[in-house]
Amino acid sequence: MREHSEDIKPPRALWVPYELGRPLGLPNDAEFQKRVSRACLGLLDADSGPVLEDYPEDIPADTGTVDFIGMSCPIDLPYPPSNDSELTRSLLQEIGQIAPWYDLAVSQRSRTTVGISGLHIIDAGRFLIDFIEDPSSPSPRPDVEVGPMLKYTCEDLKAFYSEAMSAQPGMSASLTVENWLWNETVLGKMLWRLREDHVNYPDACVGYLAQRALIPDRQIQFKGALVFETA
Amino acid sequence: MARLEDIPEGEREMLKRLPLPSFDTTPFVKGKPISQRRVSILSTAALQKRDDKVFSRGEASYQVIPGDTTPNDIIMSHGSVNFDRSGFQQDLNVCFPLERLHDLVGEGFIGSVADYHYTVAGGVEPERNEGSARQIAGLMQRECVDTVLLVPI
Numbered sequence: 001m002r003e004h005s006e007d008i009k010p011p012r013a014l015w016v017p018y019e020l021g022r023p024l025g026l027p028n029d030a031e032f033q034k035r036v037s038r039a040c041l042g043l044l045d046a047d048s049g050p051v052l053e054d055y056p057e058d059i060p061a062d063t064g065t066v067d068f069i070g071m072s073c074p075i076d077l078p079y080p081p082s083n084d085s086e087l088t089r090s091l092l093q094e095i096g097q098i099a100p101w102y103d104l105a106v107s108q109r110s111r112t113t114v115g116i117s118g119l120h121i122i123d124a125g126r127f128l129i130d131f132i133e134d135p136s137s138p139s140p141r142p143d144v145e146v147g148p149m150l151k152y153t154c155e156d157l158k159a160f161y162s163e164a165m166s167a168q169p170g171m172s173a174s175l176t177v178e179n180w181l182w183n184e185t186v187l188g189k190m191l192w193r194l195r196e197d198h199v200n201y202p203d204a205c206v207g208y209l210a211q212r213a214l215i216p217d218r219q220i221q222f223k224g225a226l227v228f229e230t231a
Numbered sequence: 232m233a234r235l236e237d238i239p240e241g242e243r244e245m246l247k248r249l250p251l252p253s254f255d256t257t258p259f260v261k262g263k264p265i266s267q268r269r270v271s272i273l274s275t276a277a278l279q280k281r282d283d284k285v286f287s288r289g290e291a292s293y294q295v296i297p298g299d300t301t302p303n304d305i306i307m308s309h310g311s312v313n314f315d316r317s318g319f320q321q322d323l324n325v326c327f328p329l330e331r332l333h334d335l336v337g338e339g340f341i342g343s344v345a346d347y348h349y350t351v352a353g354g355v356e357p358e359r360n361e362g363s364a365r366q367i368a369g370l371m372q373r374e375c376v377d378t379v380l381l382v383p384i
Contacts, residue, residue, distance in 0.1 A: 001233070001235055002235070017234060019237065021316060021318055021319065022319075023325070023382050024325045027318045027322035030331065030334065033324055034335065037332070041335070041378070044262065046261075048261075050259065110303060111302045113306050116307075155308075159320060162317050166317050205288070215312060217241045220239075227239075227240075
């Protein structure tokens with residue numbers, strides 16, 4: 001935050017107009033990233049400080065965020081069913097349908113960010129289902145307690161879906177991917193249910209996950225749900 | 232850094248009320264020319280090597296990313312869900328610009344890239360990370376780093 005730098009007064013700081021999570025601005029644009037890097041490191045030339053400069057180059061409009069309205073899903077997925085038992089079965093089916101796009105993303109990027117849980121993605125899906133159906137379900141890893149395991153599992157599932165969707169042409173904008181995941185997928189519906197069922201859960205880790213560490217605030221506000229603030 | 236007005240209200244209000252450390256002085260050192268600098272990255276994105284220990288919630292610690300780590304071996308265990316991860320998923324350099332630093336060495340803009348880089352989990356009270364910061368500074372000094380590129384997530 002520019003406001004924080006104004007207060008803290010580090011010796012040199014470059015404010016950039018990019019959303020949180022993308023401090024270099026644009027993924028897969030080395031020239032853009034180099035311009036930002038040169039501007040930042042160029043502050044070393046200043047004779048006195050503290051220095052707080054604004055970087056002027058915004059991201060091109062066609063790679064920016066998009067509205068919530070009119071989103072459609074270019075991956076053919078089953079419509080999220082309202083019956084819970086169908087929902088759980090549908091998650092594994094959905095993962096299977098997304099897998100080719102995920103494989104394509106991994107092939108194109110030669111990397112994946114999935115892996116924090118240490119579980120195969122199908123096993124991650126199964127654990128999420130098991131926990132929703134029976135919160136006393138044990139952690140699939142004896143070395144990790146259920147609460148952290150649930151967080152890692154959710155992060156891996158979200159990353160799997162996000163990597164798959166962002167492999168689609170024209171789907172690099174963050175909000176495009178995010179809107180699809182939270183509003184048009186079985187996984188999104190299951191995570192919403194996990195939140196609603198466990199905001200007051202006695203396990204502090206699971207309760208915190210449901211309140212603050214599962215669904216982005218902007219999705220919660222769009223849905224009109226209650227936003228829990230960090231204590 | 233980002234625009235405060237672009238952040239959802241709940242997160243924005245939390246950030247506006249965030250207690251910030253205050254300092255009595257504003258130290259500033261003008262060092263050697265940029266083209267002779269040796270640069271290391273310090274990220275707050277809770278990045279880690281795939282097989283390393285996951286950052287737990289509220290953990291004030293740091294992890295080391297050797298410069299020869301492949302992008303596929305770097306994952307993220309930050310607890311917050313209120314920043315974009317899709318950019319990181321598409322290109323590590325959007326939050327950890329190691330390849331860009333090597334590009335700048337090739338251009339002669341900076342002198343060299345450090346052999347080791349570091350990550351912490353942003354969101355931890357800064358005072359709790361003082362010990363990690365001092366250790367990281369010591370490690371950087373040992374390999375003659377004179378410039379730290381601090382990249383907040």
